[in-house]
Amino acid sequence: MTTAHDTGPTTALLSQARELLLRTMTFYRDDPRTAGWLRTRLERLSEPLRMAVTGRVKSGKSTLINALVGAELAPTDPEERTQVNTVFRYGPEPRITVHTPHGAQRNMPVDELDPATIRDLQRWRPDEVARLVIESPSPGLQAITLIETPGVASTAVKETGRSALAQILSEADSVLYLTRQPQQIDVQFLESVHELRVARRAPINTILALSRADEVAGGDHESVEAAGRVANAYRDDPKLRTFVQYVLPVSGLLAQGGSTLGQSEFEALSRLAALPREQLDELLLSADRFASSATPESVEPGTRRELLRRFGLFGLHSALTALAAGGIDHGRLRRQLLTESRIGELQEAVHLQFVERQEALRARSTLLAVDMALRANPRSGDKQLQGELDRLLSNAHEWDELRVLSGLWSGQLSLPGRLREEAERLLGAHGDQPVARLGAPPQAGARDLAERAGEAARRWRVLAADPLRDRDHREAVWTVLRSCERLLAANIGQ
Ligand SMILES: Nc1nc2c(ncn2[C@@H]2O[C@H](COP(=O)(O)OP(=O)(O)OP(=O)(O)O)[C@@H](O)[C@H]2O)c(=O)[nH]1
Ligand SMILES: [Mg+2]
Known part of the structure; x- marks a missing residue:
C-alpha cells in the first residue's frame, strides 16, 4: 500500500475502532470469556483479511477455494460435504487445528495437507467441531484468508439452529457469495446480511459469483460466454445491486x-x-x-x-x-x-473491492465485535462505549461511500451517465488507491494527483450547490465531494 493510503483517513478510522475494542476489553476484564473473545478479534487485525466463501449447497465453494489457493486442499464432492466452518490460512508449515464448540483447540500433526484428511475431519458433527483451521504455505493465502461456511440452508446450518449469517459475520471481513443462479433464497440471505444493525450503517462488502459457469447452457462450448451474459443481466438487477458490489461469472472447476x-x-x-x-x-x-x-x-x-x-x-x-x-x-x-x-476477473474484483479496502473492512469487523460483546453482556456503565460505537458507525465517510455506491448501482440514486461514472470512480468502485479514484496513470506523482483532485472537487462543489435536487441526491453529491477533498488533502504537500 502507498504511504498516502497508510496515513489516510481510513487508517484513522481503523485505529479508532481498535482503540474502542481495547477499551471494551478493559471494560470486560473481569469476564474472561468476553475479554478472551475480544482478544481474538484484536489479534485478527495483524493477520490477513478474512473472506467468507459462502452460498448455496454445492455451488462450488470448495472447488473455488482450491482454485484461489492454487492447490487441491478442500474436499469437493457431489454430495453435501462442508458442514463446519473451515478456515484456510497462510502458515509456514502445513498444520490443522480443530476448534471444539467449548473453546478447546487440538493440533493435528500433518506432514502434508490432503483433501482426504480434511474430508474426515469435516465429517465430524458441528456439535463436535466448531471450526477447522487449515494452515498452508501456499502463496495464494498470503494476502487473504478464506473461510468456507456450510451452504446456506444446508443440513449443518439447520441442525445446529445457528444462523448461517451469524456464523459468517462473526468470522469474516468480506463475503464472496456463490450461486449458480440467483433465486429468492439468495436474495433473502443477502438482504438479511444487509439488515443487521451494524451493516445498515456500515455496508458489508459482497461479491456475487455466478458459479459453475461452464455448466450454463448445457455445458457446451459457449457456456462460459452465456454465463457472462447472465451476469450482465444481474449486474443491472436493482434488487441484487442493493446488496452486492460486484456480479461476475466464474468456473471454479476450470x-x-x-x-x-x-x-x-x-x-x-x-x-x-x-x-x-x-x-x-x-x-x-x-x-x-x-x-x-x-x-x-x-x-x-x-x-x-x-x-x-x-x-x-x-x-x-x-x-x-x-x-x-x-x-x-x-x-x-x-x-x-x-x-x-474467468478466475482472473474474480481475483481482480477481490483485490479491488476487498484487499484495497481492507482498513475500512477491518474497522467494520472490529466495530461489529464491540457491538456483539456489548449486546451479549449488557451491564451498567456501558453507555459510554455504546455512544462511542454509535459515533464511529455514524460518522465515518467510508460507510457513506459504500452506501452511495450501492444507491447508484441499485438505481435508488440516479446521476447522468458521465457524472455517474465519475462518481463511481471517485468513490473507489474501481480501486481504493488515489490513482484509481482519480483515473490517473499508475506512475502519477502527488502533484498530478492533487491537481486532478482539485479539479474534481471544483466540479462537484458546483453540483453540491444545486438547490433543485432532493435530499438523497444532495447527500450523495456531498459524499463524492468529501471524497475529492480527502484525496486532495492526502496528496497536497507530499
Ligand atoms: N462443471 C463444474 N462443476 C463444478 C464446478 N465447481 C464445482 N463443481 C462440482 O460440483 C460439485 C460440488 O463442488 P464443491 O466445490 O464441493 O461445492 P461446495 O459448494 O463446496 O459444496 P458443499 O460444501 O457440500 O456445499 C463437485 O462435484 C464439483 O466437482 C464448476 O465450476 N464447474
Ligand atoms: Mg464444500
Whole structure:
C-alpha cells in the first residue's frame, strides 16, 4: 500500500475502532470469556483479511477455494460435504487445528495437507467441531484468508439452529457469495446480511459469483460466454445491486484444473487429443460416454473418470480441442483453462473491492465485535462505549461511500451517465488507491494527483450547490465531494 493510503483517513478510522475494542476489553476484564473473545478479534487485525466463501449447497465453494489457493486442499464432492466452518490460512508449515464448540483447540500433526484428511475431519458433527483451521504455505493465502461456511440452508446450518449469517459475520471481513443462479433464497440471505444493525450503517462488502459457469447452457462450448451474459443481466438487477458490489461469472472447476494441472494429466489429455477427430467427438458426446466407453485403451476408463471429475465436460472439450489443433504445451494449456474460467476477473474484483479496502473492512469487523460483546453482556456503565460505537458507525465517510455506491448501482440514486461514472470512480468502485479514484496513470506523482483532485472537487462543489435536487441526491453529491477533498488533502504537500 502507498504511504498516502497508510496515513489516510481510513487508517484513522481503523485505529479508532481498535482503540474502542481495547477499551471494551478493559471494560470486560473481569469476564474472561468476553475479554478472551475480544482478544481474538484484536489479534485478527495483524493477520490477513478474512473472506467468507459462502452460498448455496454445492455451488462450488470448495472447488473455488482450491482454485484461489492454487492447490487441491478442500474436499469437493457431489454430495453435501462442508458442514463446519473451515478456515484456510497462510502458515509456514502445513498444520490443522480443530476448534471444539467449548473453546478447546487440538493440533493435528500433518506432514502434508490432503483433501482426504480434511474430508474426515469435516465429517465430524458441528456439535463436535466448531471450526477447522487449515494452515498452508501456499502463496495464494498470503494476502487473504478464506473461510468456507456450510451452504446456506444446508443440513449443518439447520441442525445446529445457528444462523448461517451469524456464523459468517462473526468470522469474516468480506463475503464472496456463490450461486449458480440467483433465486429468492439468495436474495433473502443477502438482504438479511444487509439488515443487521451494524451493516445498515456500515455496508458489508459482497461479491456475487455466478458459479459453475461452464455448466450454463448445457455445458457446451459457449457456456462460459452465456454465463457472462447472465451476469450482465444481474449486474443491472436493482434488487441484487442493493446488496452486492460486484456480479461476475466464474468456473471454479476450470480454474482449479488450470492452477493444478499435473504432468500425467497433461500427458493423458495429449493421448486423447491424438485420437481421430470422429472418435474424439463421439467420446465427448456425454459425460457417461467419456467415462465408460471401452475405447480408447490408451487412456483407461479409470483415468478418464478422474479427468472428467477434474475438468468437467466443458473443460475436456476445450482442452482436447486446443491440444488437437497442436502447438500447445503444458503451460499454455494451464493458461487457457485459467482464462476460460474467468478466475482472473474474480481475483481482480477481490483485490479491488476487498484487499484495497481492507482498513475500512477491518474497522467494520472490529466495530461489529464491540457491538456483539456489548449486546451479549449488557451491564451498567456501558453507555459510554455504546455512544462511542454509535459515533464511529455514524460518522465515518467510508460507510457513506459504500452506501452511495450501492444507491447508484441499485438505481435508488440516479446521476447522468458521465457524472455517474465519475462518481463511481471517485468513490473507489474501481480501486481504493488515489490513482484509481482519480483515473490517473499508475506512475502519477502527488502533484498530478492533487491537481486532478482539485479539479474534481471544483466540479462537484458546483453540483453540491444545486438547490433543485432532493435530499438523497444532495447527500450523495456531498459524499463524492468529501471524497475529492480527502484525496486532495492526502496528496497536497507530499
Ligand atoms: N462443471 C463444474 N462443476 C463444478 C464446478 N465447481 C464445482 N463443481 C462440482 O460440483 C460439485 C460440488 O463442488 P464443491 O466445490 O464441493 O461445492 P461446495 O459448494 O463446496 O459444496 P458443499 O460444501 O457440500 O456445499 C463437485 O462435484 C464439483 O466437482 C464448476 O465450476 N464447474
Ligand atoms: Mg464444500
